Amino acid sequence: xxxxxxxxxxxxxxxxxxxxxxxxxxxxxxxxxxxxxxxxxxxxxxxxxxxxxxxxxxxxxxxxxxxxxxxxxxxxxxxxxxxxxxxxxxxxxxxxxxxxxxxxxxxxxxxxxxxxxxxxxxxxxxxxxxxxxxxxxxxxxxxxxxxxxxxxxxxxxxxxxxxxxxxxxxxxxxxxxxxxxxxxxxxxxxxxxxxxxxxxxxxxxxxxxxxxxxxxxxxxxxxxxxxxxxxxxxxxxxxxxxxxxxxxxxxxxxxxxxxxxxxxxxxxxxxxxxxxxxxxxxxxxxxxxxxxxxxxxxxxxxxxxxxxxxxxxxxxxxxxxxxxxxxxxxxxxxxxxxxxxx
Amino acid sequence: xxxxxxxxxxxxxxxxxxxxxxxxxxxxxxxxxxxxxxxxxxxxxxxxxxxxxxxxxxxxxxxxxxxxxxxxxxxxxxxxxxxxxxxxxxxxxxxxxxxxxxxxxxxxxxxxxxxxxxxxxxxxxxxxxxxxxxxxxxxxxxxxxxxxxxxxxxxxxxxxxxxxxxxxxxxxxxxxxxxxxxxxxxxxxxxxxxxxxxxxxxxxxxxxxxxxxxxxxxxxxxxxxxxxxxxxxxxxxxxxxxxxxxxxxxxxxxxxxxxxxxxxxxxxxxxxxxxxxxxxxxxxxxxxxxxxxxxxxxxxxxxxxxxxxxxxxxxxxxxxxxxxxxxxxxxxxxxxxxxxxx
DNA sequence: TTGTAGGCGTTATCAA
DNA sequence: TTGATAACGCCTACAA
Numbered sequence: 001x002x003x004x005x006x007x008x009x010x011x012x013x014x015x016x017x018x019x020x021x022x023x024x025x026x027x028x029x030x031x032x033x034x035x036x037x038x039x040x041x042x043x044x045x046x047x048x049x050x051x052x053x054x055x056x057x058x059x060x061x062x063x064x065x066x067x068x069x070x071x072x073x074x075x076x077x078x079x080x081x082x083x084x085x086x087x088x089x090x091x092x093x094x095x096x097x098x099x100x101x102x103x104x105x106x107x108x109x110x111x112x113x114x115x116x117x118x119x120x121x122x123x124x125x126x127x128x129x130x131x132x133x134x135x136x137x138x139x140x141x142x143x144x145x146x147x148x149x150x151x152x153x154x155x156x157x158x159x160x161x162x163x164x165x166x167x168x169x170x171x172x173x174x175x176x177x178x179x180x181x182x183x184x185x186x187x188x189x190x191x192x193x194x195x196x197x198x199x200x201x202x203x204x205x206x207x208x209x210x211x212x213x214x215x216x217x218x219x220x221x222x223x224x225x226x227x228x229x230x231x232x233x234x235x236x237x238x239x240x241x242x243x244x245x246x247x248x249x250x251x252x253x254x255x256x257x258x259x260x261x262x263x264x265x266x267x268x269x270x271x272x273x274x275x276x277x278x279x280x281x282x283x284x285x286x287x288x289x290x291x292x293x294x295x296x297x298x299x300x301x302x303x304x305x306x307x308x309x310x311x312x313x314x315x316x317x318x319x320x321x322x323x324x325x326x327x328x329x330x331x332x333x334x335x336x337x338x339x340x341x342x
Numbered sequence: 343x344x345x346x347x348x349x350x351x352x353x354x355x356x357x358x359x360x361x362x363x364x365x366x367x368x369x370x371x372x373x374x375x376x377x378x379x380x381x382x383x384x385x386x387x388x389x390x391x392x393x394x395x396x397x398x399x400x401x402x403x404x405x406x407x408x409x410x411x412x413x414x415x416x417x418x419x420x421x422x423x424x425x426x427x428x429x430x431x432x433x434x435x436x437x438x439x440x441x442x443x444x445x446x447x448x449x450x451x452x453x454x455x456x457x458x459x460x461x462x463x464x465x466x467x468x469x470x471x472x473x474x475x476x477x478x479x480x481x482x483x484x485x486x487x488x489x490x491x492x493x494x495x496x497x498x499x500x501x502x503x504x505x506x507x508x509x510x511x512x513x514x515x516x517x518x519x520x521x522x523x524x525x526x527x528x529x530x531x532x533x534x535x536x537x538x539x540x541x542x543x544x545x546x547x548x549x550x551x552x553x554x555x556x557x558x559x560x561x562x563x564x565x566x567x568x569x570x571x572x573x574x575x576x577x578x579x580x581x582x583x584x585x586x587x588x589x590x591x592x593x594x595x596x597x598x599x600x601x602x603x604x605x606x607x608x609x610x611x612x613x614x615x616x617x618x619x620x621x622x623x624x625x626x627x628x629x630x631x632x633x634x635x636x637x638x639x640x641x642x643x644x645x646x647x648x649x650x651x652x653x654x655x656x657x658x659x660x661x662x663x664x665x666x667x668x669x670x671x672x673x674x675x676x677x678x679x680x681x682x683x684x
Numbered sequence: 685t686t687g688t689a690g691g692c693g694t695t696a697t698c699a700a
Numbered sequence: 701t702t703g704a705t706a707a708c709g710c711c712t713a714c715a716a
Contacts, residue, residue, distance in 0.1 A: 046489050048458060048459060048490065049459065050398070050463050051394075051463050052393075052394040052395075052397050052398045052403065052463040053394075053398050053463075055394045056392070056394045056395050056398055061394065062444075063441075073427045073428075073430065073431045073645075074426070074427060074430045074431070075417060075423040075424075075426045075427040075430065076423065076424075076427050081417040081418065081423060082417075082418075084416070084417045085415045085416060085417040085418050086415075088415065088416045088417065088442065089415045089416070091444065092444035092445065092446070093444070093446060094444070095444050095446075096444055097441060097442055097443045097444050098441070098442040099405075099439060099440075099441055099442075100430065100439055100440040100441075100442075101439045102404075102433065102434035102435070102436070102437050102438055102439050103434065104434070104435060104437075116390060117390060117391065121392045121393050121394040121395075147388045148388075148390065231628060231631055231632055232631075257628065257632065260632040260633075261632065263634060264632070264634055264636075267634055286573060286599065286629075287628075287629070287632060289573055289574075290573055290599065290602040290603065290606070290629060290632075290633065291602075291632065291633070291634070292605060292606055292609055292633070292634055294606075303415075
């Protein structure tokens with residue numbers, strides 16, 4: 001409420017001196033007595049620096065804008081939360097805050113535009129992608145954020161040719177779990193993907209076909225399910241599939257939540273895990289540790305990806321101009337939901 | 343990057359006209375031709391409004407500051423995430439964004455102070471509490487946020503006498519799950535609380551003792567565990583307790599995560615749920631639906647609490663000066679983890 | 685329908 | 701060691 005001017009008035013000095021002292025307590029510009037007086041006035045008047053005025057002047061806000069082109073409620077998705085968590089923790093220790101913008105728009109691009117509309121002034125951005133985003137949309141979003149001229153980094157977005165910083169998660173587009181199941185001797189597989197249509201899923205599908213080909217396993221579309229990352233949808237779909245195709249011995253799910261649902265579906269159709277059927281998840285989220293049996297899964301190191309993104313941003317904010325592509329790999333976490341047939 | 347001045351120069355009009363049109367596209371102040379020219383210049387120069395300059399002028403930022411006095415990474419806690427999700431969704435539809443501040447401090451109060459330090463200029467605040475916060479700290483935090491003079495609302499904080507807006511969740515301080523177990527005929531109970539020392543836990547403990555007294559069940563300290571909301575800690579503690587006290591027939595956990603761990607612990611000690619032992623969770627999070635058997639739990643309506651907090655804030659931002667205490671109650675969600683002994 | 689001028693709170697550049 | 705003063709980008713009377 002109170003401004004630097006009022007402090008100055010109360011102490012009987014100029015606003016400039018107050019400002020200088022307040023932004024650098026060690027300055028020699030202000031005498032010790034004056035410093036003490038200012039400190040006193042600050043507490044008395046309950047002064048808090050106005051970030052907006054300050055960043056208007058310094059052209060620095062210490063704020064990073066988070067752009068998430070989704071119409072779903074935020075903070076409800078394991079992947080995104082882990083990413084955000086890593087991001088926030090790292091940025092926070094360098095004094096940067098996070099800004100989430102409102103958006104009422106419905107399309108991915110419109111959301112990004114609208115969010116940026118209100119965001120000029122951030123020092124940098126993190127651009128997310130979601131299961132909904134198509135190839136085309138991803139490129140337009142990157143272009144849009146690029147126009148701000150501010151440093152930014154993409155997270156959870158497949159590699160693009162553009163000269164932009166990205167944190168890439170190798171196994172995001174790889175059905176690594178399926179490969180592991182095959183290596184364990186499983187050939188009668190079920191693949192549970194997320195949302196149909198998005199770029200993530202398309203890449204995954206391509207690579208899955210390649211994988212089967214590599215091992216001479218025939219591909220059949222009815223063995224690919226779209227669980228939409230939802231426990232209900234995947235439970236229903238997997239239960240039906242298991243009933244229709246009793247020969248299935250392995251289920252590869254693209255998220256731990258869907259894998260935990262698979263365990264329930266297995267139970268519902270009278271199968272024991274891993275005795276009758278093997279299940280592998282992805283993300284190594286808390287669900288993997290909580291389910292019974294505990295899930296074998298692919299750790300995507302999302303938290304680390306988030307802090308990696310923070311590092312890239314911090315570098316850029318520090319003056320580095322070269323764009324960075326950081327490549328992270330997933331790693332297998334063996335627990336109790338997969339049985340080797342070999 | 344480009345400012346309103348440059349737009350004005352390019353179009354050949356005054357900055358004022360540009361400003362007026364841009365903040366109200368329907369205005370009659372600007373001719374249709376000029377409007378078109380401005381629009382064109384905006385895209386050509388890739389103009390984005392600078393929120394900071396604008397809020398400096400309007401004393402309105404359309405930003406709500408989120409104050410979470412914790413040293414743990416954000417976005418990793420089910421309760422908080424649900425709260426934030428409800429909050430964000432509602433605020434977003436009214437054009438408000440969310441601001442998360444960095445903090446390097448270690449104590450609850452220092453964190454709040456530091457976060458506020460960098461936040462003057464927000465239109466309002468949401469003050470959270472965590473399992474760590476003591477009674478004393480909660481009051482000091484409320485006082486600190488109150489000093490800003492901006493509207494704010496507390497979330498996940500027990501009722502205080504101060505004249506401040508709060509969204510209260512009735513069952514937060516009530517061992518409602520335990521009551522349900524007792525009503526189902528269970529008398530040999532285990533209570534799994536979160537973190538020792540915090541205000542939440544203390545209230546819960548008090549009310550639990552009262553509850554037992556009401557039913558004439560003796561209280562014994564070794565039947566109260568502190569699972570720290572962590573799956574590992576609670577698994578270990580519950581496993582040990584179950585081994586030491588085979589007579590236990592019911593476990594009331596203050597979070598679904600700990601309840602899911604209890605299911606694992608039951609399995610580890612050779613018990614079937616709910617045949618040999620009944621388990622009840624709290625929050626009705628996704629864990630309740632994913633576990634096997636699915637968890638009977640108390641839905642705390644956290645999402646709704648979040649949007650309730652948003653409503654209170656929106657009211658205050660709209661000029662309402664009276665503080666509101668919104669009281670929400672939990673509700674029982676019956677699934678498959680509790681067996682009635684009656 | 686448009687322009688001018690002053691101010692929001694802070695910082696930076698001078699000069700004193 | 702301090703004080704004026706201008707500037708940051710935008711908004712809003714008020715005047716034209």
